[in-house]
Amino acid sequence: MINAKTFLLIIFCLFVSACSTNSQIKSKQLNEWTVSTVAPKYYSAYIDILLITSETKQGGWRGMVTKYTKFSKNPNSWEGRERYSSGYSIQSTELPGLIYIRWHSLANKKTYNKTIKVSEDIRRKMREYHDIRCGYYDLLLPYKDNILLGLAPDGMISVFLNGTCFDNELQFKVQAVEYKVADDFVYPELSEEAQAYVDEHGVPTGIW
Template sequence: MSIVSNIHKFFFIIFCLFVSACSTNHQIKSKRLNEWTVSTVAPKYYSAYIDILLITSETKQGGWRGMVTKYTKFSKNPNSWEGRERYSSGYSIQSTELPGLIYIRWYSLANKKTYNKTIKVSEDIRNKMREYYEMRCGFNNGLYPYKDNILLGLAPDGMISVFLNGTCFDNELQFKVQAVEYKVADDFVYPELSEEAQSYVDEHGVPVGIW
């Protein structure tokens, strides 16, 4: 084979590799987040009972009303948000539109109070949700490239911790916001805590400002 032929072959291989790399890069960049969740969690023993969850899209042209289950899931520890129970109470939305506002109202059963708050989801958080990562995890080493879950930590003192996470990503605290107490009807009856939770609350009370 001539030297000229070898040179042509070499440049052809380089060209093919270049085109392949560009194509792969284009495919990655063209992928879009089209499904995401809003989840809730309460500190262990301090049950939160979700009443209303409303989500407005980032363009404010539409929204969603959903339920993340009545009783939210618990963190691993009464004094922290640690734990991987975050997806068990997720409200899944199939849309390339990301949230602009989230309104939540819930009952704190430990101190028999009702809180509500409208939470603004910033463009910075939406950009973090859209960012693509070559991230694999789990028993099947599946590709889970997005931080696609907004987790609301609902404390019994009304403080909301807003986290961002994903299947392969741990909780990343974005900010905290204080909900306001909501006046319920005089004859409203709060659901009871479990026997175990009530025993813990009776012994330790309801702390303020630790979550």
């Protein structure tokens, strides 16, 4: 005979197991993803507009990735893991089709804009399930669910795909075009440290 306490314990274990199974089933469909931005260290990018159109072109999202984007680890590369602090999170099983971004490059006081096409191949990579765990709590984080836009001061955009358990994977690069701002527009100032670096090294082109 099973006593009442044992019976309740069995029921509880079955309930937890069922919840865990349902959680695993749900995790096998990507239903939340982000678009993030990063700028080379010292070369601040001030985000103005971010528009995202869904893959079916039936709707979209408008969000802010925070005004000032985060920095890479050093001025001449995109190394670093500071990508999620400036992410715009979207809860949807539908993935992006187009991304429009406009930003101000404070180092050279120029404004750029570009519409970026997200290919079906990128969406396929985002939906692909990987049985992978990482981090202090060894969490199951199976998706490359973040599109990272590297915004260079010369207007070049490097489009990466990554995830909490995945490093940056460059998908392609695209050149943004310069956007004419109003004559009375005032660019925000760089920090003293960043301005000192730019004064010494200038604003290079073609290295990002």
